[in-house]
Each structure stands twice: as C-alpha cells, then as structure tokens.
Amino acid sequence: xxxxxxxxxxxxxxxxxxxxxxxxxxxxxxxxxxxxxxxxxxxxxxxxxxxxxxxxxxxxxxxxxxxxxxxxxxxxxxxxxxxxxxxxxxxxxxxxxxxxxxxxxxxxxxxx
Amino acid sequence: xxxxxxxxxxxxxxxxxxxxxxxxxxxxxxxxxxxxxxxxxxxxxxxxxxxxxxxxxxxxxxxxxxxxxxxxxxxxxxxxxxxxxxxxxxxxxxxxxxxxxxxxxxxxxxxx
Numbered sequence: 001x002x003x004x005x006x007x008x009x010x011x012x013x014x015x016x017x018x019x020x021x022x023x024x025x026x027x028x029x030x031x032x033x034x035x036x037x038x039x040x041x042x043x044x045x046x047x048x049x050x051x052x053x054x055x056x057x058x059x060x061x062x063x064x065x066x067x068x069x070x071x072x073x074x075x076x077x078x079x080x081x082x083x084x085x086x087x088x089x090x091x092x093x094x095x096x097x098x099x100x101x102x103x104x105x106x107x108x109x110x111x112x
Numbered sequence: 113x114x115x116x117x118x119x120x121x122x123x124x125x126x127x128x129x130x131x132x133x134x135x136x137x138x139x140x141x142x143x144x145x146x147x148x149x150x151x152x153x154x155x156x157x158x159x160x161x162x163x164x165x166x167x168x169x170x171x172x173x174x175x176x177x178x179x180x181x182x183x184x185x186x187x188x189x190x191x192x193x194x195x196x197x198x199x200x201x202x203x204x205x206x207x208x209x210x211x212x213x214x215x216x217x218x219x220x221x222x223x224x
Contacts, residue, residue, distance in 0.1 A: 004154075031210060033212075041216055042200060042215055043200070045212075045213075048210065050210055088152075090154055098142060098143055098204060099160075100157035101147075101155070102157070105154045106152070108152075
C-alpha cells in the first residue's frame with residue numbers, strides 16, 4: 001500500500017545528543033514536510049521540501065536540520081541546539097498543487 | 113504563527129448527537145482543509161473546500177465556508193464513539209499551497 005512511514009515510533013535520547021528521525025514515502029509526491037506537535041497543541045512547521053535537493057525553513061527551524069537527497073526520503077535531525085526537543089514529530093507529503101497532506105503516524109521523541 | 117483557530121477547544125457530546133466545530137482564519141485562502149487525529153497517530157485528511165464553494169458533504173460530514181467572515185465549520189451528524197478525536201482546520205499560506213497552517217484543534221469526545 002502507498003503511504004508514509006516514520007520510524008521509530010518512540011525514541012529516547014540523552015540531552016546533548018543529535019538524533020535523526022526517518023521519513024519515507026512511496027506516494028511519488030514531490031513535497032514533504034516536518035511538523036512538531038506539543039501536547040494539546042496544533043502543528044508547527046519545521047522544514048519543508050518541494051523538490052529533491054531543495055528545502056525551506058518553516059516557522060520553527062532553529063535547532064533542526066534536514067536533507068532531501070532522494071524523492072522518497074526526508075530525514076529530520078534534531079540537534080543539541082534545540083532547546084526543548086521532547087515532542088511528537090509528524091512527517092507529511094503532498095502531491096499536486098493545493099492537494100491535501102498525507103501524514104505518517106509520527107515519532108515521539110523524549111530527551112532527558 | 114498559527115493562523116487557523118478552532119472553536120471550541122473541547123467538545124463533549126453523547127452518541128447520536130451532532131457535533132459542530134468552527135474555524136477562523138486570517139488571510140485570503142484558495143481552499144480550507146479539515147483533518148482528524150486520533151490520539152498518538154498522524155492526521156488524516158477529511159475534506160477540502162475551495163474558496164468558491166460554500167458547502168461540501170462527505171458521508172456524515174458537512175463543511176461550510178464563509179469567505180466574507182473568514183470562517184468555516186465542520187458538522188458531524190449522528191456522532192459515534194469512534195468519532196472521538198482531535199479535529200484541525202488548515203489553510204495554505206500561499207497561492208502555491210506549499211505551506212499549510214494548522215489551528216490548535218478541537219478535541220471531540222463522543223460518549224457512548
């Protein structure tokens with residue numbers, strides 16, 4: 001089945017360590033997104049990519065980095081510079097112009 | 113910054129009743145989208161209404177859009193316990209639709 005796979009579902013790290021969250025899609029979508037969700041809140045855009053080898057900062061990009069070397073993959077690295085990294089991270093992709101987003105099931109990151 | 117705002121923040125009803133959630137936005141849009149999120153999961157797209165549409169139906173869902181008031185509503189008729197979830201509205205920030213801004217959501221609880 002076509003879809004978006006995020007792994008792992010749960011991730012635990014010590015403060016000061018970088019961590020990379022995986023996002024893979026087989027929907028042949030050009031655009032991919034990373035959102036952060038905190039308890040009881042909406043989604044905030046971290047980074048997005050509209051095409052391979054190109055990406056743009058979202059509203060809360062500080063402390064995060066991404067790459068888009070392949071159409072299918074858009075990994076997110078949470079660096080030690082991110083002050084409050086514990087959150088639920090959601091990856092999404094989108095096909096043609098003004099079409100809806102397709103989401104993965106998220107990765108819950110806990111940093112202690 | 114988040115542009116969409118849902119109202120109410122939380123809604124609790126009995127099975128069989130109707131649930132109405134409202135969304136306001138600040139900028140001009142070419143479409144508005146509604147999503148559902150079950151606890152701990154990714155978002156699922158429910159319905160997209162274009163700026164030239166006033167009402168749209170999908171099963172037990174009815175969405176209205178009033179561009180003069182910059183508002184939309186989602187009505188779920190004959191609710192079921194399985195409808196318990198968070199519901200978000202989202203609108204593209206640009207005409208390209210590449211950036212989607214989400215509200216903070218309405219937490220709907222349907223009691224059996």
